[in-house]
Amino acid sequence: LAKKERYYHHKFSEFLQKNHPEDYYSRGKHLALSLQLSDTKTIVEAWQLLLLAYFRRSIETGNAGDFYNILNEIEELINRLPTNTIDTQRHVLVEFTRGYQEFVKYNYKNALIHFQAITPSRLIPACLAECQRLILLCHIQLAEDLRLIVQSANELYNTIEVIGHLEDEQYCRAALVLLDAYIDRSIDHKKVNILKNKIIRIIQDHMGIPEFDEFEACYNRKAALYYPAIIACRQTEQSIQFYKKHFNRNGTYMALCNHSGNAIVLGEYPTAKKAIKECISMINSSDGWYYPSQYKVENNEILLNFLTEERNGCGDREKILVAAQKAASQFSKIIGHQYDEVSHVVLFNYIGLSMLCQTSTWESDLLNANRLLPDLDEFYQYYLYDLNYANALLKGDVTIAKSFLVKLKSLDAPLLRHYRVILQKRQFVQEDLLNNVTELIGDPFKYHSIINMKCSHLQDDSCYFWGRGFLLSDLQFLSF
Numbered sequence: 001l002a003k004k005e006r007y008y009h010h011k012f013s014e015f016l017q018k019n020h021p022e023d024y025y026s027r028g029k030h031l032a033l034s035l036q037l038s039d040t041k042t043i044v045e046a047w048q049l050l051l052l053a054y055f056r057r058s059i060e061t062g063n064a065g066d067f068y069n070i071l072n073e074i075e076e077l078i079n080r081l082p083t084n085t086i087d088t089q090r091h092v093l094v095e096f097t098r099g100y101q102e103f104v105k106y107n108y109k110n111a112l113i114h115f116q117a118i119t120p121s122r123l124i125p126a127c128l129a130e131c132q133r134l135i136l137l138c139h140i141q142l143a144e145d146l147r148l149i150v151q152s153a154n155e156l157y158n159t160i161e162v163i164g165h166l167e168d169e170q171y172c173r174a175a176l177v178l179l180d181a182y183i184d185r186s187i188d189h190k191k192v193n194i195l196k197n198k199i200i201r202i203i204q205d206h207m208g209i210p211e212f213d214e215f216e217a218c219y220n221r222k223a224a225l226y227y228p229a230i231i232a233c234r235q236t237e238q239s240i241q242f243y244k245k246h247f248n249r250n251g252t253y254m255a256l257c258n259h260s261g262n263a264i265v266l267g268e269y270p271t272a273k274k275a276i277k278e279c280i281s282m283i284n285s286s287d288g289w290y291y292p293s294q295y296k297v298e299n300n301e302i303l304l305n306f307l308t309e310e311r312n313g314c315g316d317r318e319k320i321l322v323a324a325q326k327a328a329s330q331f332s333k334i335i336g337h338q339y340d341e342v343s344h345v346v347l348f349n350y351i352g353l354s355m356l357c358q359t360s361t362w363e364s365d366l367l368n369a370n371r372l373l374p375d376l377d378e379f380y381q382y383y384l385y386d387l388n389y390a391n392a393l394l395k396g397d398v399t400i401a402k403s404f405l406v407k408l409k410s411l412d413a414p415l416l417r418h419y420r421v422i423l424q425k426r427q428f429v430q431e432d433l434l435n436n437v438t439e440l441i442g443d444p445f446k447y448h449s450i451i452n453m454k455c456s457h458l459q460d461d462s463c464y465f466w467g468r469g470f471l472l473s474d475l476q477f478l479s480f
Helices: 003-019 024-033 040-061 070-078 083-103 108-115 125-142 146-163 168-185 189-205 210-221 229-245 249-266 269-284 294-313 317-336 344-357 362-372 378-394 398-410 414-434 444-455
Strands: none
Touching: 003 024, 024 040, 024 070, 040 070, 040 083, 040 125, 070 083, 083 108, 083 125, 108 125, 125 146, 125 168, 146 168, 168 189, 168 210, 168 414, 189 210, 210 229, 210 249, 229 249, 249 269, 249 294, 269 294, 294 317, 294 344, 317 344, 317 444, 344 362, 344 378, 344 444, 362 378, 378 398, 378 414, 378 444, 398 414, 414 444
16 A cells, blocks of 8 residues: 555554444554554554454354454464564464463363463553453462462553553453452452443443443443342343343353342342243253353352252251252262362352251361362451351350451451341351350251341341351352
8 A cells, every 4th residue: 555545544543442442353454554564563463453353253253263264364464574573473373362262161271371371572552451351360260379369460450550541442341350359359449449430431431332331231240249139130130131132142141140149149039040040041052152150050059949948948957957968969069070160159158058967078178178278368268267167166166166256257358248237247146156155055057047047137138148057159240
């Protein structure tokens, strides 16, 4: 093209970056048309924008197949680079695409190997933010090392703070993951407020653009991060309607899973059952489509069945213990699947119900949990300390039980903050039990029943879920 034509293509790419930042394909194509000889910087930016377009279109189609032949266009651009640059940029392409192909199948450990093999300095800012976002997601889903989650979150936050005024789409996509990290895993109220305010403003600035409307739906889907269940339930219902209207299968699936969790907390079991049934139907008729975190649907289904049987048992010891034993057995099978992303909450649900019905392995399971999970975020710590308290109390060891109750009182996990009144009431009951250990005679069912009875008068439907002797969790949101 003539010099002036190349100039206009470059300017139009800049216009798109400001007005349609989500259109990576057009931005990359116009940059490619603006190329001059040996324009290494522009070539690198052009092919990496096309790579982001490939990722976004893969989300739409549900797998990493190159249906739009974008990778061929990328290859042609890389071949135009100077000889000494081709190999390094092709390495970035290979590792990024291989990592992404593993990620969309939810093979997080394999994906991390590829993403972490990329040298950050070889990425344009938008691609760097995407790579860091995917690394953070992998660490969150694996839930193995809190320090790595915090480190990855801070790296991504620093990157999007720099590109925030240039890349609105990438900012929103990264912010939704960072909100998970800073609310749930690494508590940072200041960053949460900054991220929430900015993402809401950006969505409003781009109202009517499908990609940004979807970010709003995603925000609603994760409403349990920000609101108590009664509000979150309404928000997730809105997100389900949005995803169904736009034929977004993964979004619909995740919103349904979250909706079932909020309904469980509220005690709206028919609503929860309907949502779980839809999730299972989608999984069973997947036609090769990958759905994330299927164990979370199993978790919610087991919880719902147990809670329904518990409610129908009307306090009947034998019926409730049989239901608990059945649920504990089902949880043990989920843990045994060895998913790449099993959450600790499933383990704690299993141990809590095992303690309630006194299975033969609950003591060794709790011992292993204390040994294998020394570095947990506050949400998981709450469950572990609560189980340790119950264990010590039921064995009559008041000193140890008291030490764990002190730890429980010191925690302020953001995800539990909406239910603070219920949990404080529960802690008062636990404190009273320290002075009446003989009343329990080491009976976990009695411990469970006393707490349940004394918390149930609260004017909040959530109290039937959180005012329990052995806490359960429904994983109300998915970290995607």
